[in-house]
Amino acid sequence: MPTTPNPQHGLLWNPTIWGTLEPTWTIEPNIDIILKIAQRELNIPNNAQCDIRFLASGAFNKAYTISVGTAIRAAMRISLPVDPHFKTMSEAATIAYVRHHTSIPAPAVLACDASNANELGFEWMIEEYVPGRSLEEAWRGMSWLNNVEKKGFSPSLQELARRHQRRLDNLGMMDDESE
Structure with missing residues (x-):
């Protein structure tokens, strides 16, 4: 059986019946802190009607919509620290590469923090919201x-x-230096 990776905030590696490890959230991201980050990064005034709603989750991420008034303005993806720093930075670089070198539609990255040493305690990325x-x-x-x-x-x-x-x-992985 594989050994458990170094402990990380909010992440527990659970053994599966196949002898592998599966990442599990041990705590939920704090909605109030998500709101605070969204307001700061998207320059949303404190008095504006801003709403954060859970959108979806995957093996490593949880996604939330950020609405101002009645319009969804952005999506915030919060990541488990399965590959700290590198996963988030590689995703941002890959999105930038796809946007620059292809005609494949990809949402713009509006802001990201590839460290969990922040008020949320997780790496996060705010992207354009693309309905569909x-x-x-x-x-x-x-x-x-x-x-x-x-x-x-x-x-x-x-x-x-x-x-x-x-x-x-x-x-x-891609990084900012990839071209």
Whole structure:
């Protein structure tokens, strides 16, 4: 069985029946602190009606919407420290790379903190909010031809094919120096 990585705030590694370790949240991110960070980073006045709502969670992240008045303004993704600093910085660099070098739509990173030495105690990233539904939701119940041709995936596949032709020199995470 693998050894448990160094202890990190908010993270517990639980053994699975397969002999691997699975990350688990031990505490929930504090909504009041998320609100404070959102107001500061997005220059939202203290007297503005600002609302934070849980959106979704995955293996390593929890996502929240940041609304001002009735409009969703941004999304905040809070990460477990599974690969402290590097995971968040690599994600921000990858998003910047995709936005700069492809026509694949990707939300802009508005602010991020790749350290858990902050008032929230977790790494976080605030991105443009892009409404829609997940590929998994869109894909269900559709034939392959509908998926590719009628739902607009064909241009995305063509873009991926073009990107495949421009290889990167190394394997691993992207960083600010990657180009």
